[in-house]
Amino acid sequence: MEGHTPEPGEGPEAADILASTRTLVDPELRRAVDTLPGSLRRVARYHFGWEHADGTPAAGSAGKAIRPALVLTAVRALGGEPAGAVRAAAAVELVHNFTLLHDDVMDRDTTRRHRPTAWTVFGDADAILAGDALQALAQRMLAEDPHPGAPAASARLAACVMELCAGQHADCALERRGPDEVTLDECLAMAEAKTGALLGCACALGAVYAGAGLDAVDSLDGFGREAGLAFQLIDDVIGIWGDPGHTGKPAGADLAARKKSLPVVAALASGTPAAAELAELYDGPQGKPGSALDAERAARAVESAGGRDWAQVHAADRMSRAIGQLAGAVPDLEAAGGLLALAEFVTRRTH
């Protein structure tokens, strides 16, 4: 496990939860990946940051482990034993990484976690196959888990994958359309499917492993989904106005790529003069950084059109809905504390 230094915006509790999650889940994850056939194991170990492209060990991290932490923390919040849900936590992380491998192929993204993406190193076919194998590995882990919650967890995780695929489809479809042909509702639905669904599923799996009833499981799913939407809104704000202290993501990056992020679409829908100015600036192919867009001017237009305020108010609204869902299932605020700390954490920084 790599060292962990708390950063601004990350409370000590979230840091502790994430660190102890990695201690529990990382060995299980590595053991699982080591059962892949050799050719695909290499691609997966590179993708997770455990190996360099030449197969030598790397000190990199597989990420913050937010999703596994949500699984284990939800188990605890509902009175279960987190140590019994380590396989479910690892399965969720495997699914997350399967979708990253495939999304990078489809989106032609060349960088992930500050390294070249797997398809740029191993080719499209191996990145697709490694993703396929990781999805299978996640399901095999659950199928081999004697825990009584495993079949329900397997069904929920599989249903979540279908939703993630629909979300990625919607994302690709929205990117191809002009900025005036995209509605805010479509973008919110896409963000829920692409980002909210797996955070919700992680929380729901924790509830399942704690032996909770269906109502509580669904409430935990709702909690994760709403928190996920709040996270996406804040992430989109950071993608425009930046938060270099936390993320290193430069201000204006999303605007320069003409990304139809939520604050931008909200601004475009505002009917203000700033919306018209923004539409004109966005009138070009998305994702082509060469066709320079004045990011500072665009950021001012999004702000004048109310996109920034809308995103912040809407994020707060989603967080309060998330807390409402959680309160319904976990009346004891102390028991819910870990989940709240993680939700606070994900809405304050990117991953």
Added chain:
Amino acid sequence: MEGHTPEPGEGPEAADILASTRTLVDPELRRAVDTLPGSLRRVARYHFGWEHADGTPAAGSAGKAIRPALVLTAVRALGGEPAGAVRAAAAVELVHNFTLLHDDVMDRDTTRRHRPTAWTVFGDADAILAGDALQALAQRMLAEDPHPGAPAASARLAACVMELCAGQHADCALERRGPDEVTLDECLAMAEAKTGALLGCACALGAVYAGAGLDAVDSLDGFGREAGLAFQLIDDVIGIWGDPGHTGKPAGADLAARKKSLPVVAALASGTPAAAELAELYDGPQGKPGSALDAERAARAVESAGGRDWAQVHAADRMSRAIGQLAGAVPDLEAAGGLLALAEFVTRRTH
């Protein structure tokens, strides 16, 4: 269900098994695919031949249903009730079709079942996503199946997917290498992973659903694998010398594409003068039909070098090993009859 006319090489029993399999499994398969999110449902329904590209209904068939038939026939052979294993049979067919969708993207194949492949119609991203969703759907069906064999079936199917992915990786890697850099053992291992594994898994799932012990399950897996290898060898012979009455596949098609099929690799490894002639003919990029290869001369060279005889003898050997595996688990030859009929069927024609 489409009409079914027995064809030469297909005994009446195999025809009956396949027809009754389709009657049982097709509605389950359609119901399952209809639960996919709309955007991906359309791609899947096109791929299965149920819809045209514009979404209007098509009369096409999803294929012969060999794999679901193996599941249900294995259940019966081991004294179980086939009707209780319909979901498992559908899950195997979903996995088969997920791999076809992805393989076509990777191999850039433009035709499947006499129609344009899904990626040529909907693009790479939608074909990848529809495949991902079909894998998830297969696992969700098993996870929601109350049958006591479902968790073991889920684990075996997931492990099989990993093997299929390794097989496809090996296939892509072998294609990139020169004909003199490929060994027969490598090609046999690739064919076992790519073709034998899922036929074996189908038979094994039938045994699991019949409540058989692990030894019998593994024997049924071995039966399907060996029969799958025999099928691949015969299919490769047909790809060189043709079997137009059965398949419509023109003689020499595999040679024209410089495919390193098993009889070709066996011929190249023979150390004969014909092997040297064949190596010279194959000295060009695989899969480029433009760079004309004299297929008739190549076929004669494969035959002179012993490739045809080797394939036929080896296929017969694999079939006898298959029967040996089956006899170990199903001593009653009458009970094993359906599986033998299907094995005979798959080794006499392509699909």
